[in-house]
Amino acid sequence: xxxxxxxxxxxxxxxxxxxxxxxxxxxxxxxxxxxxxxxxxxxxxxxxxxxxxxxxxxxxxxxxxxxxxxxxxxxxxxxxxxxxxxxxxxxxxxxxxxxxxxxxxxxxxxxxxxxxxxxxxxxxxxxxxxxxxxxxxxxxxxxxxxxxxxxxxxxxxxxxxxxxxxxxxxxxxxxxxxxxxxxxxxxxxxxxxxxxxxxxxxxxxxxxxxxxxxxxxxxxxxxxxxxxxxxxxxxxxxxxxxxxxxxxxxxxxxxxxxxxxxxxxxxxxxxxxxxxxxxxxxxxxxxxxxxxxxxxxxxxxxxxxxxxxxxxxxxxxxxxxxxxxxxxxxxxxxxxxxx
Numbered sequence: 001x002x003x004x005x006x007x008x009x010x011x012x013x014x015x016x017x018x019x020x021x022x023x024x025x026x027x028x029x030x031x032x033x034x035x036x037x038x039x040x041x042x043x044x045x046x047x048x049x050x051x052x053x054x055x056x057x058x059x060x061x062x063x064x065x066x067x068x069x070x071x072x073x074x075x076x077x078x079x080x081x082x083x084x085x086x087x088x089x090x091x092x093x094x095x096x097x098x099x100x101x102x103x104x105x106x107x108x109x110x111x112x113x114x115x116x117x118x119x120x121x122x123x124x125x126x127x128x129x130x131x132x133x134x135x136x137x138x139x140x141x142x143x144x145x146x147x148x149x150x151x152x153x154x155x156x157x158x159x160x161x162x163x164x165x166x167x168x169x170x171x172x173x174x175x176x177x178x179x180x181x182x183x184x185x186x187x188x189x190x191x192x193x194x195x196x197x198x199x200x201x202x203x204x205x206x207x208x209x210x211x212x213x214x215x216x217x218x219x220x221x222x223x224x225x226x227x228x229x230x231x232x233x234x235x236x237x238x239x240x241x242x243x244x245x246x247x248x249x250x251x252x253x254x255x256x257x258x259x260x261x262x263x264x265x266x267x268x269x270x271x272x273x274x275x276x277x278x279x280x281x282x283x284x285x286x287x288x289x290x291x292x293x294x295x296x297x298x299x300x301x302x303x304x305x306x307x308x309x310x311x312x313x314x315x316x317x318x319x320x321x322x323x324x325x326x327x328x329x330x331x332x333x334x335x336x337x338x339x
Contacts, residue, residue: 099123100229104201221327249332251277
């Protein structure tokens with residue numbers, strides 16, 4: 001049985017595959033569907049288990065040794081979006097926040113989230129400019145242009161300048177027509193709510209080549225995770241990051257927008273191939289009405305199973321804890337998952 005097929009058999013349960021790591025505090029964190037950023041349980045400071053939760057779109061949290069690292073801040077979403085189970089006002093804890101780029105669906109709630117947590121906010125110059133306008137206190141803003149190494153608690157963060165993906169003209173118009181056809185036109189009130197959320201980001205074209213960052217999170221045990229919020233062409237900076245890190249334990253790479261699976265795989269797959277992760281977790285496959293629909297992950301997972309059989313994959317649900325060994329011979333292996 002491959003690791004991928006084994007992980008699929010774990011769905012909906014908690015199974016301890018690395019029993020010594022499962023102290024009581026770890027069991028709490030690995031059984032709770034309450035996000036750490038909203039006050040959920042954290043792994044103990046002595047634990048070598050990292051708990052990852054998907055918080056919708058490209059939002060992820062990493063909880064490790066009593067700290068939580070948040071990637072992106074987009075929680076109060078437009079009308080007809082799926083319910084995350086919490087709001088931006090509920091986010092109270094983060095030790096650092098990393099912003100992929102300044103499109104609204106990555107940054108719209110950074111103002112209240114930063115003020116409520118007091119966490120430093122790391123982003124490209126354009127992201128920091130938007131964060132400042134959204135009310136992030138000046139002392140919490142940290143500019144990164146790519147190539148930096150930063151330290152937050154036990155985490156070392158390696159940063160690379162990435163490139164945002166682009167889509168052909170007319171694709172979002174097709175999606176909007178699909179939503180109208182299948183679920184009815186937006187009301188005037190819904191249109192106002194949608195416009196208000198979108199206004200909290202920027203559509204500046206500089207986001208494509210100057211405003212998108214890739215982040216790698218490295219723990220003292222050697223655990224390595226890379227997070228890429230938009231799968232554009234692989235840049236020299238991202239390639240240098242892959243060479244510096246070597247194969248990673250976890251890769252979280254955007255799988256976005258294109259409804260034809262083979263087209264979207266062409267954007268996402270090169271990153272999986274480049275970073276050679278033990279575990280791949282998708283991001284950005286979430287519906288964002290009326291801009292894009294929920295994307296089916298099975299074709300991508302089939303590609304991984306066929307081409308990289310030693311790479312595991314999971315499709316997380318909102319707030320579901322995925323617990324991974326961060327040290328020892330099982331480093332990078334899933335020790336439990338609860339849907």
